[in-house]
Amino acid sequence: MSCCELCANPHPNEIWRGGGFYVIDASSESFPAYLRVVSERHVADMSDLTEDERRVLWALLMCLERAMKETLRADKLNWAQFGNMVPHLHWHLTARWRDDAYYPDSPWGSPKRAVPADVTAERLARKERLVAVLPALLDAALKQA
Numbered sequence: 001m002s003c004c005e006l007c008a009n010p011h012p013n014e015i016w017r018g019g020g021f022y023v024i025d026a027s028s029e030s031f032p033a034y035l036r037v038v039s040e041r042h043v044a045d046m047s048d049l050t051e052d053e054r055r056v057l058w059a060l061l062m063c064l065e066r067a068m069k070e071t072l073r074a075d076k077l078n079w080a081q082f083g084n085m086v087p088h089l090h091w092h093l094t095a096r097w098r099d100d101a102y103y104p105d106s107p108w109g110s111p112k113r114a115v116p117a118d119v120t121a122e123r124l125a126r127k128e129r130l131v132a133v134l135p136a137l138l139d140a141a142l143k144q145a
């Protein structure tokens, strides 16, 4: 489907690909550790995946949650899957801190506070360290799936 942005050219912030999925770094100043796991196949819902694809996806999501919690020292990990705007299966994984701009609302809520620049910079630096180790961790998770 040429009209689907997730089926189009590789994303510039793709950090890993395997097992029918790819992982994008979608982090920003507001969300310094925000990853997306995207199906390579243009399907809309979890029930459109095969059993094998669902097993792989679960292994990848669990790997990412564990790695994000350990590396980022976040207070919470948020998972979300909508596909309303782009009906191509993708999961959002967002690290959350009690003092982040939107906490406790979802990342799609309203900002409640400003986060000091040094705090954001430190979280972005931890995210960069995470991104550096993720390919090896995801390779291992895929082998065990």
Ligand SMILES: [Zn+2]
Residues within 6 Å of the ligand: 001, 004, 005, 006, 007, 041, 042, 043, 087, 088
């Ligand atoms: Zn697509």
